[in-house]
């Protein structure tokens with residue numbers, strides 16, 4: 001009975017917390033959760049995993065160059081925030097190891113840097129005709145024929161797709177995120193709450209509800225940041241292909257027990273974008289845009305003023 005009352009009270013608190021972010025400081029969002037202390041930056045690919053290929057560059061090198069500049073830019077903007085890198089050299093780690101590094105670092109935010117790619121467009125045109133020989137019949141009846149057949153030439157041109165996209169995990173993958181959160185609960189739970197949760201059976205609906213709501217909160221925070229990153233890209237004249245949800249290929253976003261986004265910084269398959277994401281100026285512009293968005297995110301976190309984003313609206 002006592003347990004039941006405690007559970008109901010606890011449920012009331014989490015519902016209160018999620019129905020209004022402004023009343024959130026109640027208990028659950030302890031001060032610890034409303035500050036940005038550690039940001040984890042993940043440079044996509046690396047080592048034998050080259051990522052997408054441009055006409056002269058590989059994604060793994062571009063993502064590392066941008067990630068290192070982002071580290072410096074964020075550190076300058078937020079001297080008190082710890083910046084952790086999943087890699088600083090040309091090495092390969094599988095996404096599981098990368099997610100583990102982020103979780104072990106007790107990250108409050110996970111920023112994943114990638115480049116996009118679109119397949120070249122294939123073209124063909126008829127160049128003329130050639131004579132083709134063929135036979136009919138067998139033995140003495142075998143007869144030689146000729147016919148005219150068209151000839152073609154084939155070539156491809158770069159896909160014109162260009163610009164930026166920022167991803168969050170798809171809302172229908174929240175289950176995976178919840179698992180990551182359960183496995184790394186020490187990351188975001190204050191000790192009082194951990195004690196309360198500790199009284200619950202991990203399989204109990206109350207516990208499940210907690211993780212579900214916490215995941216939705218992280219989803220909201222990630223969506224706010226993703227939308228803002230794209231907004232900052234628009235301000236510097238990039239073509240924004242918008243903030244999106246993705247269910248595949250972004251396992252690392254689901255496996256990290258923290259708000260997380262994946263930024264596709266440009267199309268390496270597009271000649272103009274490839275030049276831009278390889279240039280020192282372009283890379284710095286990208287980092288400045290992301291840093292501005294992180295600044296807004298930090299402000300929203302500290303003042304509990306995130307906008308509510310509908311999972312269906314993206």
Ligand SMILES: [Zn+2]
Pocket residue numbers: 044045051052059114115
């Ligand atoms: Zn990639």
